[in-house]
Amino acid sequence: MAVKTILTEPNKLLRQISKPVKEVGREEMQLMDDMLETMYAANGIGLAAIQIGVPKRIIVMDLSKDENKKEPLYFVNPVIKKSDSSKSTYEEGCLSVPNQFAEIDRPKKCEVEYLDYNGEKKLLKAEGLLATCIQHEMDHLEGILFIDYLSKLKKSMIIKKLSKAKSTRIVV
Ligand code: GNR
Ligand code: NI
Numbered sequence: 001m002a003v004k005t006i007l008t009e010p011n012k013l014l015r016q017i018s019k020p021v022k023e024v025g026r027e028e029m030q031l032m033d034d035m036l037e038t039m040y041a042a043n044g045i046g047l048a049a050i051q052i053g054v055p056k057r058i059i060v061m062d063l064s065k066d067e068n069k070k071e072p073l074y075f076v077n078p079v080i081k082k083s084d085s086s087k088s089t090y091e092e093g094c095l096s097v098p099n100q101f102a103e104i105d106r107p108k109k110c111e112v113e114y115l116d117y118n119g120e121k122k123l124l125k126a127e128g129l130l131a132t133c134i135q136h137e138m139d140h141l142e143g144i145l146f147i148d149y150l151s152k153l154k155k156s157m158i159i160k161k162l163s164k165a166k167s168t169r170i171v172v
Helices: 026-041 128-141 152-168
Strands: 046-048 058-063 073-081 087-094 097-108 110-116 121-127
Touching: 026 046, 026 058, 058 128, 073 128, 087 128, 097 110, 097 128, 097 152, 110 128, 121 128
Parallel strands: none
Antiparallel strands: 046 058, 058 073, 073 110, 087 097, 110 121
């Protein structure tokens, strides 16, 4: 297992549409292990493969509060089968949009079909933060970031800040 570098906006890779996985094999399992370790190291609750530069439809999550009781979730080729017309609002952040937060409305509940770590087909009914997080991660698979839901002005201010922060990190 290895901690990988998380890509941050603006980075064109984050806008790529991820490709379905043909089979959950050793390579995918290794990737999921690395993603989980990377996510824990960054104190995140979810991570999509594209955030470490791999355009595969794979997500890992862990919403457990107790650090000693890990509850990793793995989603390969997730598809939303149903989603609620009622919305809930959460203050969202993203490891690829560091230090920026905004309230985003999303369907309150959703049902997601996916393959788990072992390649077995599963159906999960989610609500609350779990539902929000699944939808946030599934957006990554389509190259969408939460800042895309903000006004043009708010979004451009955030991108400007992040570009500036990035440029100061380059040592000439
Ligand atoms: O760590 C994360 N927290 C979070 C909080 C509210 C809504 C979504 C998230 S996901 C985010 C990690 C991340 O960027 N996943 O893509
Ligand atoms: Ni994110």
